[in-house]
Amino acid sequence: MSMIETNKLRKVFGPIEAVKGVSFRVEKGEVLGFLGPNGAGKSTVMRMLTCFLTPTSGTATIGGHDILNDSMAARRLTGYVPESNPVYGDMTTIGFLRFIAEMRGYHGKEIDERVDRAVEMCWLGDVRSQIIETLSKGFRRRVGLAQSLLHDPPVLILDEPTDGLDPNQKHEVRSLIRRMSADKSIVISTHILEEVEAVCSRAIIISNGRILEDKTPTDLKIRSRRHGAVNLVLAHGDGSIDPAAFRNLAGVREVEKVTAGDNRTHLTLFPKPGAAICGDAIGLAVEKGWQVVDARVESGDLNEVFRDITTREGERT
Amino acid sequence: MSNTWSIFKRELKGYFATPVAYVFIVIFLFLNGLFTFQVSRIFERGQASLDVFFNWHPWLYLFLIPAVAMRLWAEERRSGTIELLLTLPVSVVQAIAGKFLAAWIFVGMALALTFPTVLTVMYLGQPDMGIIAVGYLGSFLMAGAYLSIGICMSALTKNQVVSFILAVVICLLFILAGFDVVLEAFNAWAPAWMMDAIASVSFLTHFQSIQRGVLDLADMVFFASLILGWLYACGLILDIKKAQ
The missing domain is CATH 3.40.50.300 (P-loop containing nucleotide triphosphate hydrolases)
Structure with a gap:
């Protein structure tokens, strides 16, 4: 009971x-x-x-x-x-x-x-x-x-x-x-x-x-778009890095450049559903000779899911 | 039953937690004295009876008792504690009974403190103590009827002032119903049974007969049923609009 x-x-x-x-x-x-x-x-x-x-x-x-x-x-x-x-x-x-x-x-x-x-x-x-x-x-x-x-x-x-x-x-x-x-x-x-x-x-x-x-x-x-997304910080200025390189990785769906006030490159890589991409991304960076300062996998943003579900509700009914 | 007792204790203590209780008692005693001794000149009448003292009670109660009752539910609504209270294992009936009895006993205490007036008439002569006792009992019963109206109006709103005004208006109607002036206005066209009906719901009609020392069952039943009726209405109001 x-x-x-x-x-x-x-x-x-x-x-x-x-x-x-x-x-x-x-x-x-x-x-x-x-x-x-x-x-x-x-x-x-x-x-x-x-x-x-x-x-x-x-x-x-x-x-x-x-x-x-x-x-x-x-x-x-x-x-x-x-x-x-x-x-x-x-x-x-x-x-x-x-x-x-x-x-x-x-x-x-x-x-x-x-x-x-x-x-x-x-x-x-x-x-x-x-x-x-x-x-x-x-x-x-x-x-x-x-x-x-x-x-x-x-x-x-x-x-x-x-x-x-x-x-x-x-x-x-x-x-x-x-x-x-x-x-x-x-x-x-x-x-x-x-x-x-x-x-x-x-x-x-x-x-x-x-x-x-x-x-x-x-x-x-x-269910969050950010679930499994990788935040990558590379120790190089904007000019020397080509973000598009990451898009060619098998699991990556989308690459987004984040503006932060320093002369490093901040990227967010969004995975295809279910794909784990952190290892591949770091591997690629190493291969290209870009120094990785920080790599963090997101578990997802509940706020985003909440907004998504509660605003989408009109369409469901 | 023990829940009613707990609520009763809390409410009664609540009156004395603030100066309101003392202010009420002082005003009640002061006005009683003022009207009895200064306006009605009990000394100069040379009668050892409390007639003139009790005569003022319906009017004193008209304003003072709604002030005692206005807090009872309106405050619970305003502060939201009504939700706390009515989700405890207590029925609405028990809660109303506890609050009503606390207020009634409080008014009873104020009434009891008018005892110097009794001493005064004992000094003036040989009053009929039976009549005085019945008068006090009647006054206490009538106070209960005023209170039941007040507590019912208090359940209607979270605003104590609104609750006070509503209670005064309804109590006034119950007084005026017995007035000759009011009855004469109906006299011209209303049938006799209607006149009787209007006169018979008046506080004055019933209180006057008790005051004369006649403890008629009909008068007791009138006040008792008025109290129960208004308390029942209070329960209905609480059930219908608990949350606002």
Whole structure:
């Protein structure tokens, strides 16, 4: 049984069909990245999974519990950080976490234990009795995460968990997610593609309320034009090198000259599908007597794939 | 049930976390004193009864109770915490009950602090304590009815001011329905049953009979059903428009 299973989830707001039949599964140990342009329906799907919104049609199960018929059981298995991380600003960190622990059904000493553990996990020790409103954005975000982890839920749903954080804080949140991923099913939404590569084991690209791709980040990158491309830097000025020579190599589809402000030659060689061209290119350069300063194989550009898939979508339907 | 209790505690503490609670209580007590002692001149009437004190309550509540209630859901909407709260294992009914009871107890505390007025009439003579107790009970029930309107209006919007104004307008309608002036306007053309119907939804009509010390089941049922009805409407509103 999958921890999360959605079946043709659909949500209509007035005249707008925000989510148009979305089905996917998330297993234990997976971190699923939800990618998509703003307004794609990411948050709406998450809000349905967490029983905030009722689907217009279709349904989902969390740990086997239906979100419509067995909503309370589904909620108990889920930790959720909504978009923009709402928390009760007038409470102290500890007061807020104790409130959530009570709402999660803990009593007496167990509340203290749960709260202490969450405080420790999210490095909140220094701000235990501070009013949440007065905390920095990074700390507030950690309070939001701590709230979702109090009951050690098997399912975690995080809507843009690193939005608005500085690079160090982003790194912290991502490593926290990675640490927890082994025994949980985690869904995160984001529009930062590096985040997908950093934490996700699978990515779903959603646009206009539809799933367009459901693959591992590596598989997605293979679709990039730049996948397997070689960036070559030669220690010679423009005049002495003939880029066309590389075009005659068997695996090369295209050669592009990159302008960089030095008197070296920067070339990008694009391979034909599936071809590995780095060795051949260096071989050719050596043969011609051109000194290779740097050669780097690209794994592909997720941004490019994302743009490609989400803008091409009009033609598909 | 324990969820309702947790929400109740959080909300009640929330009132006292800011100066708002104290300001409310001070204004409530001040106006009560002002109207009872200065305007209605309770001393000079020479009657050991709290009639004139309770007379002012429908009007005081008209503005003060929507101010207590306006925050309850509008603030959750504005800050987005409604999404946090309503995805916890808690039903909408439990959440509304917790918030409503917290606000009601808060108003009850303010009402209880008017006890010096009772001491005053005890000093003036031998008041009928039964009538006073029934008066307080009626006033508390009526406060609950105002609150249920306020909490329902608060669920409609994320703007506390809008919620306040809507609540005042609706509460005013419930007061005015019992006024002679209003009833006379209908008198010319409305059939008698309609007049009765309009008069019978008025806070004033029901509160006045309680105030006289008559604890009529019909009046209790009126306020109780009004409270439940508005809270039910509040639940419907939350269900229909959770996210905006």
